[in-house]
Structures are given as C-alpha cells and as structure tokens.
Amino acid sequence: MSTYQPIVEALQKGSVDGIEIPASFKVYPHSFAESGTVKIVLVKHVDTKYLVSIGSGPLFDELQGEIEGGAKISPLTHENRLVINKFFDYTVPRAFGTQVATIGLGDRLGIASPGHIKTVKGHDIRPILAQQSIRELNLTGRDYKLVVDAACFAVFQEGYKDGFGADGDHLKVEADIELALGLGFTMLTLDCSEYIDNSIEGLSADEQADKYAQLPEATRNHYENRYLNESFQVAGSSVTFDKATLIKNVLIYGPAVDFMEHIYNTYIKNAGREIDFEISIDETATPTDPESHFLVAKELYARGLTIYSMAPRFIGEFQKGIDYIGDIAKFEEELIIHAGIADDFGYKLSIHSGSDKFSVFPLIGKHTKGRFHIKTAGTNWLEAVRTVAKVKPDLYRKMHQYALDHFEEATVYYHVTTDLSKIVPLNQVADADLADVYMNENNARQVIHITYGILLQAKDAQGNSLFKDEFFSTLNEQEDAFEQSLISHIGKHLELLGK
Numbered sequence: 001m002s003t004y005q006p007i008v009e010a011l012q013k014g015s016v017d018g019i020e021i022p023a024s025f026k027v028y029p030h031s032f033a034e035s036g037t038v039k040i041v042l043v044k045h046v047d048t049k050y051l052v053s054i055g056s057g058p059l060f061d062e063l064q065g066e067i068e069g070g071a072k073i074s075p076l077t078h079e080n081r082l083v084i085n086k087f088f089d090y091t092v093p094r095a096f097g098t099q100v101a102t103i104g105l106g107d108r109l110g111i112a113s114p115g116h117i118k119t120v121k122g123h124d125i126r127p128i129l130a131q132q133s134i135r136e137l138n139l140t141g142r143d144y145k146l147v148v149d150a151a152c153f154a155v156f157q158e159g160y161k162d163g164f165g166a167d168g169d170h171l172k173v174e175a176d177i178e179l180a181l182g183l184g185f186t187m188l189t190l191d192c193s194e195y196i197d198n199s200i201e202g203l204s205a206d207e208q209a210d211k212y213a214q215l216p217e218a219t220r221n222h223y224e225n226r227y228l229n230e231s232f233q234v235a236g237s238s239v240t241f242d243k244a245t246l247i248k249n250v251l252i253y254g255p256a257v258d259f260m261e262h263i264y265n266t267y268i269k270n271a272g273r274e275i276d277f278e279i280s281i282d283e284t285a286t287p288t289d290p291e292s293h294f295l296v297a298k299e300l301y302a303r304g305l306t307i308y309s310m311a312p313r314f315i316g317e318f319q320k321g322i323d324y325i326g327d328i329a330k331f332e333e334e335l336i337i338h339a340g341i342a343d344d345f346g347y348k349l350s351i352h353s354g355s356d357k358f359s360v361f362p363l364i365g366k367h368t369k370g371r372f373h374i375k376t377a378g379t380n381w382l383e384a385v386r387t388v389a390k391v392k393p394d395l396y397r398k399m400h401q402y403a404l405d406h407f408e409e410a411t412v413y414y415h416v417t418t419d420l421s422k423i424v425p426l427n428q429v430a431d432a433d434l435a436d437v438y439m440n441e442n443n444a445r446q447v448i449h450i451t452y453g454i455l456l457q458a459k460d461a462q463g464n465s466l467f468k469d470e471f472f473s474t475l476n477e478q479e480d481a482f483e484q485s486l487i488s489h490i491g492k493h494l495e496l497l498g499k
Contacts, residue, residue: 002069003045004052011039011054011071030159035059035087042157047476049076049153051084059087081149084156091152093166095186095274096126098308098348101370101499104131104167105490106377108140108452109384110147111475113154115486116380121160124370125499128187129154130166131377134176135413139453144168144183169375170280177267187276187308189350190263193283195256201285205244212247215254223250226302232294235340239294249295256281257299264305276308278373282352288312290337297345309373311350312338318353319416321378321449322442324360332363339367348373355379358496365498376493378449383485384475385448386439391481392474393431399467400426400438402458403451410450418446 002008007027010019016029024046031042038055051074053060062083065074074080085092096102105116105127113129120127129151137143148166155164167187168180172194180188200208212220227241241249260279268277281288281296293312300307315334316326324331342349351357351364354374364372389396407420422443429437438444458466475482 002071004043004071004073005069007041007043007052008054008069008071011041011052014039016041028157031157033088033156033159042153047473049157050074051076051080059083062086076149076153078145078149081152085152088156090161090163091155093130093148093151093184093186094163095276095308096163096165097274097276098346099371101125101368101497102128102165102348102373103490103493104128104169104354104373104375104377105380106131106136106169106375107147107150108132108136108142108377108381109472109475110142110150111472111479111482112380112384112486113151114158114479115483116490117154117158117160117164118483119487119490119494121158121162123494123499125494125497126163126165128165128167128373130164130185131169131187131375132167133170134173135170136377136453139413140456144180144185148183148185165276167276167278174263174266177263181267181271181275186274187278188263188268189278189280189311190260191280191283192256192259193280195259196281196284197252197255198285200248200251208244208247208251211251215250219250219254223254226298227295232298234294234344235290235337237290237337237340239291241291241295245291249289249292252284253281253292253296257296257303260296260300261303261305264300277306278309278311278350279307280311280350280352282311282313284313286313287315287334288338290334290341293338293341297341297347301345307347309348309350310342311352314338314351317417318351318357319446320353320355320414321382321445322356324357325417328359328363331360332367335360335363336367339369343369343371351375355493358492361493361496362498365496370498372497374493374497376490378452379489380486381452382439382445382449383489384471384482386435387478387482387485388471388474389435389439391478392470393434395467395470395474396434397426399455399471400434400444400448402466403447403455406451406454407447410454413453414450416446416450418443420447423447 006021010016016027016032026044028042036057038057038059040053043052052071054071063074065072107113130147132147165187166185168185169189170191171177172191231238231240268275316331339349348371349368350373352375355376456468
C-alpha cells in the first residue's frame, strides 16, 4: 500500500481536514485546491515538501512527478511552480499600486513566507514576499528563481488569496533588472547610488559652481528654466531654488534622474504589465533635503514617469536589526515633509532598513496616512536564529562564536556601529537564556544580523557545511515555533504601524 494512501483517500473524499496520517507526514490543509476533476494538496514527508494530486486533466498531466498509488507526487521544483501559477492565479505575484500599504518581507532562507502570510492575513497591508537584492543572493547562494518559487509555493501552502508581490530589491545593473522582470517580478527597487555624486557635499560653493559650469549648456538651461528662483508649494510649505541650491542638487542627482528615466522607458514602460517602480535615493552621504526630494520627483513626473514609491535618506540612523537612532522629534519634522511631497505627487513613501524601528513606526503610519512601503529582511533571519537558540543551544553557541570571529568581514557589506565589548561572553549565559540575552540586545543582534552569509556558507576542511544543514534541519523540525516567532515579531511591526 502506498505511504500516501490516507492522503489519497482524503483527496478523493474532498477534504484533508483531521485525517489520520503517519507521524512522518504533515498535511497543509489550507493548500487543498481543485482544478476541474483534479484535487491537489501540499504535504511534507519527513523533511521534504511535495504536491500530491489525484484525478485527470491538464493540471495532473502537466505536473512533473512520480505516480504512486494512483496519485502523482510532485517535488517543489521551478517547473512545477510554473504549473501551479498557470492553474491557480492567486499564486502569481502582482503589483499593488499606490493606494495600499505594503511591507517587504525579505525571506533570505526561503522558508519564512508561511509565517509571514499568517502574520499579515486579515491586516490592511499586503506582503511583498519575494524581496532580495543581488548582494543577498550572493551571500546566501540563492537565485531569483528560487526566491520566487519559495514565495509562490508558500502562498499555495497557506491558500492565501489576498495577493503578494515580488521585489527585485536594490537593483542597479540592467542585466539584473531584465532578469528579474523576465522571471515575473512585480516590483523593481532601482538603486541609483552609482549615479548619485556624494562628493559634492564636500566641495565649496565655488568648487560646486565650477563643476556645474562644466555641464552641457542644454542641461544647465533645462534646470535653470524650470527651477531657478522659482518657488513651489508642496506639502503645505514652499520650496525655493536659489542658484546655490539648484547647482548642488543638479550635480548630486542629475545623472541619477537620467538613469531613472532610462530604466523606466527601457524596461518598466515596455514590461507589458503593471510594475511597482520604486526609486531609492537613500544611498547618500547626508539626509535627503526636501528640495532634493521635490526636484527628483518633479523631474520624473515632468518626463512622463509614474512611480510607486520613493525612499529618501532620513535624518538619524536606520541601522540593521535595531531601533531608530537619533532625534525622534527632528525625524518627525522631516518625515512630515517627505510624506507630504510623496502624497502630493501621488506615490508612497518608502522606508528602507525598516526592521525593528519600533520607536518611529507610529509616526510613519500617521504621517503617510497609512500609505507606505516598508522594507524588512534581516529581522526575519534573526527570528530564525532565535528559534534555533531556544531549541538547539549548542548549534547557536557555535554560530555565535563564528559570527564574532568573522564580524569584521561582514562590515564590508553593512554599516553598523556595533560595540563588541558590550556583548556578554558565551560562557556567562545559560542555555535557557541564550535567545533572550543575545536576540534582545542590539550589539549581539547586529553581529548575527550581518554575518548571515558567512554563517550560511561556512564549510569545514572537507567542504561540508559547518552550520547550514543543521540550521535548516532544526527549523524544519521547529516549523511551527519559527512561524510563531515571526507572527509575534512582525506582528509588532504591523501593530505599531497602525495596521
């Protein structure tokens, strides 16, 4: 008799709720779906997930897999994901436009999306489940196919029908943009950092004027005719461009605006479907002035672009995995202006490195009128580590020490102000206290946060994984516990954001 027989019989009866199955199996009842006479459900056998389908018709025929006991057992491959997309449209990523709040939930491990779905379900916010940068892909050894596959299968597993997005995050190379859009990504976060001249702020007014004079006359005339000594009413206040202000902003942002226009006209406009186009101008040496934000937006819309959101650089520090650092009153003053500019033009304000910024979340929800995009990523990895620390302290201890030993390597990729001397030594912390002591302390959080790639790719002298295999095996065994950690932690984000 097939080991899948109880599941097959349940499918034949049309319900997989409450069935008795061997201990090595787990059925995800929300995944149960039908297409014609074909019935299908997602199950886990030992530590691997499969699609189990019965019946006859195109869905059954197109899925790749082995026939066992009258059912087709199909692995969660890229090819089978495309089949699921074809027959169940709710598993296809979509664009959301500007009228609904969205949260980017960068799932670096490919296993967090079920918990994310459970977290956002019933809330007035939509998830961008697939959200990865090229840097994250390189550090985790994944690719964009795997990222979207994981999100789509999670949506099928949970039977989630409210919609989700896929974000090619912080892309700046055209080949990567083309790849992401070709794979069905519905959001593009354009990283303009290589076209933003951060050296300008350090030049004197005369040096800036000299550099500006070297620009083509047509460029100077373009900006001067539109902005010089003009005042614009925006966000309830006035923005004015005197010569010095205009020169500085054209030098810093002019090439970036040209780049945005090129990407929009080449890829976004010709995608043949809706794309949520986000502009990232947060990679600057100083906070984004209101004049800078306005100039970039005004230029984009004058050139016929429509954007989904823009991410300025805010005052203070938005570091990885910890709360906001800075003057909250001053942050609120600037947030009001930036949110007002975005609202006047009709796009959403985007907050990058948005994980764990609990002290300013209520302000963001209030001043964006509940229309915002916020990006999280590393905090989901930290919740995975928290889960491991609770149930497998020996593994956590080895990972923690390795992260400390290799911390400096990781700072090449991320800006943090971690003080290693403030992290309690491992030999002073009991197993039962590891999660609380380290996952609730800023310095320890940042050490684990930015070393994820190093930890996941670490190997011994024989080329075997030092941590990755045991880490994933543990989370597979503790699937429910990991989901509960995500529900609690990301749920706190949503609550404070007013969602």
